[in-house]
Amino acid sequence: MLKKKFGLWKESLRMSVANIWDSKMRSFLTVLGIVIGVTAIIALITIMQSATSAVTEEFTAMGTGRLVVNAGGTALKTGLSAEDLESIRTLPYVQGVSPSVGNTATVKSADAWVEDVTIDGYNEVYFQRNQNLVARGRAISPLDVQSRNHVALLDAAAQKSLFYGKDPLGQTIHINGYAYLIIGTLSDADSSDVMTQAQGSSSDSGRVIIPYTSALTLAGRRNITSLSVYVSDTAYTDQVQTSLKGVLDAAFNYKDDSYKIINMESLLNTMDTMLSMMTMLLVGIASIALLVGGIGIMNMMLVTVSERTAEIGLRKALGAEPGQIQLQFLIESIILSISGGLIGIVLGLGISYIFSVIANLSFAISGMAIVLGVGFSAAVGIGFGWAPARKASALNPIDALRSI
Amino acid sequence: MNDEFFRMTGIVKRYHMGDEWQTVLRGIDLTVVEGDFLSVLGPSGSGKTTLMNIIGCLDTPSEGEYVLKGRVISKQDAKQLAAIRNKEIGFVFQSFQLLPRMDAIRNVELPLIYSGMGEKERWRNAEEMLVRVGLQDKLHHHPNQLSGGQQQRVAIARAMVTNPSILLADEPTGALDQTTGKQVMELFGEINSEGHTIIMITHDLSIAQHARRIVHILDGELMEGEETHA
Numbered sequence: 001m002l003k004k005k006f007g008l009w010k011e012s013l014r015m016s017v018a019n020i021w022d023s024k025m026r027s028f029l030t031v032l033g034i035v036i037g038v039t040a041i042i043a044l045i046t047i048m049q050s051a052t053s054a055v056t057e058e059f060t061a062m063g064t065g066r067l068v069v070n071a072g073g074t075a076l077k078t079g080l081s082a083e084d085l086e087s088i089r090t091l092p093y094v095q096g097v098s099p100s101v102g103n104t105a106t107v108k109s110a111d112a113w114v115e116d117v118t119i120d121g122y123n124e125v126y127f128q129r130n131q132n133l134v135a136r137g138r139a140i141s142p143l144d145v146q147s148r149n150h151v152a153l154l155d156a157a158a159q160k161s162l163f164y165g166k167d168p169l170g171q172t173i174h175i176n177g178y179a180y181l182i183i184g185t186l187s188d189a190d191s192s193d194v195m196t197q198a199q200g201s202s203s204d205s206g207r208v209i210i211p212y213t214s215a216l217t218l219a220g221r222r223n224i225t226s227l228s229v230y231v232s233d234t235a236y237t238d239q240v241q242t243s244l245k246g247v248l249d250a251a252f253n254y255k256d257d258s259y260k261i262i263n264m265e266s267l268l269n270t271m272d273t274m275l276s277m278m279t280m281l282l283v284g285i286a287s288i289a290l291l292v293g294g295i296g297i298m299n300m301m302l303v304t305v306s307e308r309t310a311e312i313g314l315r316k317a318l319g320a321e322p323g324q325i326q327l328q329f330l331i332e333s334i335i336l337s338i339s340g341g342l343i344g345i346v347l348g349l350g351i352s353y354i355f356s357v358i359a360n361l362s363f364a365i366s367g368m369a370i371v372l373g374v375g376f377s378a379a380v381g382i383g384f385g386w387a388p389a390r391k392a393s394a395l396n397p398i399d400a401l402r403s404i
Numbered sequence: 405m406n407d408e409f410f411r412m413t414g415i416v417k418r419y420h421m422g423d424e425w426q427t428v429l430r431g432i433d434l435t436v437v438e439g440d441f442l443s444v445l446g447p448s449g450s451g452k453t454t455l456m457n458i459i460g461c462l463d464t465p466s467e468g469e470y471v472l473k474g475r476v477i478s479k480q481d482a483k484q485l486a487a488i489r490n491k492e493i494g495f496v497f498q499s500f501q502l503l504p505r506m507d508a509i510r511n512v513e514l515p516l517i518y519s520g521m522g523e524k525e526r527w528r529n530a531e532e533m534l535v536r537v538g539l540q541d542k543l544h545h546h547p548n549q550l551s552g553g554q555q556q557r558v559a560i561a562r563a564m565v566t567n568p569s570i571l572l573a574d575e576p577t578g579a580l581d582q583t584t585g586k587q588v589m590e591l592f593g594e595i596n597s598e599g600h601t602i603i604m605i606t607h608d609l610s611i612a613q614h615a616r617r618i619v620h621i622l623d624g625e626l627m628e629g630e631e632t633h634a
Binding site (some may be wrong): 007008011015018019022036249311314315316317318319320321322324385396397398401 | 457460462463466482486487489490495499501503505508514515517518519520521522523526562566
């Protein structure tokens with residue numbers, strides 16, 4: 001029984017390939033729809049996947065297990081006090097707290113005078129979290145923060161405008177008239193922080209980082225309105241968020257809208273969901289091409305069946321069962337659509353490779369995309385080949401034989 | 405002396421032609437014994453092809469009973485009919501009906517694929533059959549590389565490769581010249597002498613005379629004919 005099936009499959013395969021080969025041009029035009037559909041689907045999935053992984057990477061670099069707090073506070077209490085910070089730092093599973101104080105100021109060096117320089121105040125935790133931030137010199141230490149030291153690190157733009165051609169290390173700058181010792185320079189790694197970019201805190205005039213305590217003094221403020229809370233174990237992010245809420249509620253007397261906590265992980269999840277919804281939508285649109293391709297195959301198969309009516313009749317006279325005739329034509333349409341699918345996969349991967357090179361994204365062949373491509377095209381072959389194959393199998397052998 | 409091969413009683417076949425019913429066969433009674441060589445002789449339009457289709461289980465009668473080797477044909481489903489055609493009946497057509505894309509041996513092995521024989525065995529049988537019809541040097545020729553007589557011999561090899569009980573031939577010499585036609589008839593004679601039943605449909609008396617027995621068909625009715633000297 002198995003042998004019988006196998007022989008039939010083999011013969012059907014051979015016949016199908018011969019028939020498709022005999023009408024190469026027609027077959028090619030027929031599968032073009034499938035090729036276009038599968039190409040579109042594969043390219044979309046692969047490109048969206050590398051885009052997604054690029055975005056995910058960026059967000060992960062920013063730090064999962066990080067809660068960003070914007071604490072505008074209330075009219076009575078604008079921001080968080082040092083005591084509030086301390087109680088947040090000592091919460092369970094909190095690894096560190098990094099406040100940030102943003103400001104702009106006029107900066108003077110021995111040679112230059114620059115307005116609107118971004119002055120960011122951070123503590124040592126910020127530098128621990130951004131390992132490659134310091135290019136030369138040293139980072140801000142806990143002692144600098146504690147004793148409000150007037151020390152600063154400059155980024156490339158600030159170095160250029162303030163110390164063109166000179167080594168800034170060990171030099172002094174004046175920020176709003178206060179003297180600051182330059183202890184280090186910043187690398188460009190800092191620019192990978194999407195949030196910083198989004199907040200627009202890096203200006204053309206350059207960026208200077210000083211201890212946040214000094215920055216508070218500079219700004220004439222006492223309280224912190226923006227900080228990042230780092231979680232020691234990402235499994236406890238939700239728990240930390242809850243206890244953080246407790247502290248903030250207490251600090252702001254349970255006033256509404258006095259603070260906002262952004263969970264980087266949930267942001268990442270939202271982004272992921274959005275991207276995959278977008279992918280699905282695009283794939284849905286691309287599937288229309290596949291549908292059109294399927295109709296093309298159905299049309300060609302119907303033509304083939306009527307062209308080969310005599311052959312069908314003969315095969316029936318020789319003892320072919322209706323099911324065997326149906327199988328033969330079904331195999332032909334499946335071969336047709338799968339070969340279209342394979343061409344589509346190759347083209348789709350090629351297009352997404354070119355795209356990844358142009359857009360500077362990582363390129364990874366997605367197994368799912370290939371499975372989808374083959375699966376879709378096989379399904380189209382079966383789905384749209386069914387009716388013509390059925391028609392062939394139902395032909396009356398004498399009518400078929402007479403049609404010579 | 406011989407066993408009854410098939411029996412037809414009161415076979416009527418009507419076709420729906422537009423609004424009218426056309427009766428093609430009007431009550432055919434025919435019994436064929438095993439090893440018989442029967443010619444059905446009749447002009448075109450006499451219903452002889454319809455009769456052959458019914459004998460060959462390609463068509464079913466509107467009325468009447470057809471029993472082939474103990475099986476009532478009207479009670480078989482499509483799959484069973486396919487099996488009967490495959491194992492019991494070998495068809496030879498006027499226009500040969502070879503598949504143009506396949507070489508001789510592939511054409512001959514075709515019925516064996518449907519009977520589920522393994523590939524090696526199929527090839528051995530097909531080759532053997534082609535040798536028997538004298539085409540040992542044409543195994544891999546395609547139909548368009550063969551003469552009409554050679555094509556008909558390929559078709560006969562294909563009909564006989566499953567070792568069927570009956571060979572059904574519809575105008576087997578209709579597309580051949582006289583000499584080749586005669587050769588084909590000699591081949592039929594050989595096949596018949598090996599014990600295969602042959603039913604041949606023709607409008608040509610000289611061809612019909614190669615059979616042992618001739619029945620005439622006219623306007624859908626059979627007239628028992630004469631025994632020939634063949």
